[in-house]
Amino acid sequence: MTRHLFFGIAISLALGAGWLVVRLTGVEPVALWTDRLVFLLIAVIAGYFFYARGQPHLRLPWRRVTQSAHGMSALVVLSVFIAIGLLDSLHYRPALDGRGARGEIAHSSEVLSVFDAIAKPLTAHRERTYSAPFATRAFARETLEVPGPDGRPRQVREFPRLTSGGAHLEDEAERGRDVLARTTLGLGVASLLWGVIAAVGTFSQARRARRPAREAWRAIWRAETRTPWRAVLITSGVLLALAGPALTLCASYHILGTDKVGRDVFYLALKSIRTGLVIGTLTTLVLLPFAVALGTMAGYFRGWVDDLIQYLYTTINSIPGVLLIAAAVLMMQVVIDRHTDLFPTGAQRADVRLLVLCAILGLTGWTTLARLLRGEALKLRELEFVQAAQAFGVRSERIITRHIFPNVMHIVLITLVIEFSSLVLAEAVLSYVGVGVDPSMISFGTMINAARLEMSREPVVWWTLAAAFVFMFVLVLAANLFADAVRDAFDPRVNVGALVPV
């Protein structure tokens, strides 16, 4: 009970603080469609966990997930990504300086997110074009005017200093020491934070095992604890050791370089996270109702219902996935272009395109899950408890919702978690084909697409690709490992492949 109260107070405090910030800064909150759906999804997930807490048959497998070392490591990484994604999903339009005729606040047409506000140092200073990681000078020579020996300006071709990368340095030779100092500072802060996490872990372990903290600490490092604290501490240690220096350095250097139009690649990589997460999660929101309703109905009713639904999914399956997606996206692009009046800002147009992409991926992707659920429902309908319900005259829709659905829930869950990573990967491929997200939207796909042609440059512009590769790899790997843990906990025998045939 106290815990509920605590959550209630926390949520109201957060809402109140948000309202206060909006009032004080005069910004106009903008709820993009994907934002609303993302928060709806969060509410659904929270509701599910609230429900699962009271259900022993759901609580047990989830506890098994929290006891798997690779699952918890993946969860630590994923929660960092999700936190960035959520901050990036709170959008607003900043107030302009001047006031309107009647004293009202005018708002910029640019839509920013809370994440953009936090990452202000990354966006405030742009370079003109490419620059290497930690560079103080640009990547290409430019013609500069310098005072010559006789006092008259003289034109020379050289690499100009960057406007923000290492601009605080008087002497460029100082760079090594400066980087080292900032890295040390970052590591110091990181180790403080890590110490807090380690202390929390040790004391909660000590309390649970009713042992002194010293023994609990040793048990953690011998991996004897039920919650895999060692894996959590190692993962968060590595993450903090990377994130701490990155944060202290990124304000004064472009730690991952800049792209063709001089945007900071570190910022682009962080912004791409939201796009990947939205595609990976919202697609499942579209796919779920179709797959669950049609799959269980086909298996339960059999007969002509089964024939019809099987026909439907064989037909959709037989169309090559990428082509169907491409056709649908091209068509929707025409519709969006024709109704520009509905979406006043560029961000809204890009957002609608992202939403449409999710919807299309969902509409083409429900077939695999539906087929799995149909097979399971075919088996379940012959079991005694379903037959008993039928004998008692329970209506079919009630049997499906009360008896079939809870028993196929684990397949749904496993498939959704597994599919997340394949969707993140699919986004990159679709963006390459030209039917992915809007070209103005920052995503892994658009990053790779913009950077791949630069591989033929001499010297090679490698950092954009490297950044996209590392961030995407970590996100997908964490998702894959978490999916494995969920699958092992719920049903080790379910074998599902990738849903989106890309």
Place this chain on the structure above:
Amino acid sequence: MIAYITRRALYAVPILVGVNLITFLLFFVVNTPDDMARMQLGVRRVTPEAIEKWKAEHGYDKPMLYNGRTEGLGRVTDTIFYEKSVRLFAFDFGNADDGRSIRHEILTRMWPSLALQVPVFLVGLAAYVTFALLMAFFRATYIDFWGVVLCVAMMSISSLFYIIGGQYLLSKLWNLVPISGYAGGLDAFKFLALPVVIGVVGGIGSNSRWYRTIFLEEMGKDYVRTARAKGLAETSVMFRHVLKNGMIPILTGAVVVIPSLFMGALIAESFFGIPGLGSYTIDAIQAQDFSVVRSMVFLGSVLYIVGLLLTDISYTMVDPRVRFE
């Protein structure tokens, strides 16, 4: 057997009709020919005359489903639906926007696609089975553990990075093979070597891991225990019994993609500049040439359905218990 195949083939007809209706809906109803013309000619400042001219040039100046202005059969046949959708059943694909015959393009471009896809398929199958068998043989050891770790890591890398990384390492740094391009005859080998290797490597993660679970499942069965009990060495258990029985689900699962090998690899072909059907499709999508996209959708569906048919037949061939119902 023949009766069974005929029945299965007939079952494909309603599916193809469904595919046709979906593509017709997508390409002509959601998006009318006027929209297409506007998109091709530029969205703004386009005269109605220019639109009419474009439509007439590309054969879109007809009613959708029913033509009241003509007589007899022409009322149904002289329509967009008949001209553009029904004719696909006769593999009459019409012309692309650049005026070239799509059918001719398909017939010439399928060879480079096959030259790429058939080696990827065969070499890939051999490589995945070998790797999976290796992991299953050393199950519950460090080899198995790190093998699975490697698989999961490789699954987590986007296919684009395999291509970009392969091109950079082998072509640019080591100068072993040309970065992209294609030539007929024996010269094709040096152009295809890298795409084939990348195609195989890109699939190792998910496929080997999946085949490993198939082999492990097979190893838990009674006949394996019997084989061990009668004193067979572990290697002959693996190769004589487990491999043979494990290949049944692997091969029947792989059969479905064989016809689709014609369609080529979308991404690899366009990266490596191989003039196959995959790059043709990508070019058509990027140029928004809907007649080509529509033809490829239809062709892909036909090939997939052929694949399903082959799968059913292969089941009956490897497992006599499956009857032709």
